[in-house]
Amino acid sequence: MEEAEWKLVQRAQAGEAEAFAALVAKHQLFVYNLALRTLSDEREAEDAAQEAFVRAWLALPNFRGKAQFRTWLYRIVTNLCCNRLPRLRRELLALSETEAVSMPDDAPSSANPAAELEAEERRAFLHRQIDALPRSYRLLITLRYQQELSYEEIAAVVSLPLGTVKTGLHRAKAQLRAALLKYEAGGA
Amino acid sequence: MSTLTDRERQALAAVEDALRTYPLAAPPRSLTPAVTARLRTVALVPRFRLEWIDLAISLFGAIMTGLVFLLWQSTTPEMAARLQIQFLILQQQFSLLAFAPLLLGSATTALLASLAASLYVLPRWRG
Numbered sequence A: 001m002e003e004a005e006w007k008l009v010q011r012a013q014a015g016e017a018e019a020f021a022a023l024v025a026k027h028q029l030f031v032y033n034l035a036l037r038t039l040s041d042e043r044e045a046e047d048a049a050q051e052a053f054v055r056a057w058l059a060l061p062n063f064r065g066k067a068q069f070r071t072w073l074y075r076i077v078t079n080l081c082c083n084r085l086p087r088l089r090r091e092l093l094a095l096s097e098t099e100a101v102s103m104p105d106d107a108p109s110s111a112n113p114a115a116e117l118e119a120e121e122r123r124a125f126l127h128r129q130i131d132a133l134p135r136s137y138r139l140l141i142t143l144r145y146q147q148e149l150s151y152e153e154i155a156a157v158v159s160l161p162l163g164t165v166k167t168g169l170h171r172a173k174a175q176l177r178a179a180l181l182k183y184e185a186g187g188a
Numbered sequence B: 001m002s003t004l005t006d007r008e009r010q011a012l013a014a015v016e017d018a019l020r021t022y023p024l025a026a027p028p029r030s031l032t033p034a035v036t037a038r039l040r041t042v043a044l045v046p047r048f049r050l051e052w053i054d055l056a057i058s059l060f061g062a063i064m065t066g067l068v069f070l071l072w073q074s075t076t077p078e079m080a081a082r083l084q085i086q087f088l089i090l091q092q093q094f095s096l097l098a099f100a101p102l103l104l105g106s107a108t109t110a111l112l113a114s115l116a117a118s119l120y121v122l123p124r125w126r127g
Helices: A003-013 A017-039 A042-062 A069-084 A086-093 A113-131 A135-146 A151-158 A162-187 B006-020 B031-041 B052-074 B077-092 B096-125
Strands: none
Touching (some): A003 A069, A017 A069, A017 A135, A069 A135, A069 A151, A086 A135, A113 A135, A113 A162, A151 A162, A162 B006
């Protein structure tokens, strides 16, 4: 954890509301987006984000700094989302880890400027497809790509084995890839 | 492991790109003020921490309770009768004056302990 953030956490633990407000301001973007991507409703997401921060404030005295503050915070958000959507926990648990999964972290990127317009169109299509993914996949994707958490951190946040997290992400990407191939085959 | 075709590889790259560029939604402006307002209505629960002294006192208490129980179990009728006799004698000869040195010693020790504790706590209290 950053030194400055840890100092803010310690001040907040001592009851300093201003320090906690600074932490809220720092993390609100990702907390709100995590709730939004999972709950798919702006009002619900705002409410969940507020609730998450209040719970974090109340539980802050028990935070010992062993994990990153953001990981701890995202865990609260995820638990709140699971409370609001009981099916989400079941969906997450249903992600099997039986598949052998290899996760290429650095996929080759398209560097052809001429295909930029086409790439933009593909990107917009894929963003719509991401919105249409099951909630459990959206949750994992948000944690991985928007919050840039490691697989280990994601596993800690959603309380699932590492293999299940990797499988979930792999399947989400496979689903997106299949949708893209189908889209391109239809458009060609 | 299955090998990917060029088309699948390109699709995977496009998926990775889309995932990395998936836009973040701006949080409502009211979020931070709303959280701050809600924090004012809830009191911060004091941190629950077990210190070494808590554990030491618990251990001492547990050992003493066990000892009392063991002594009680192993007391023979003769010993119990002797204890009863001693207690009766003590009751008959009771005089507050006989306890004066003991009471005075206890009071002095308590006073010194309180003073030492105050000297230890006061600088921390002032911050």
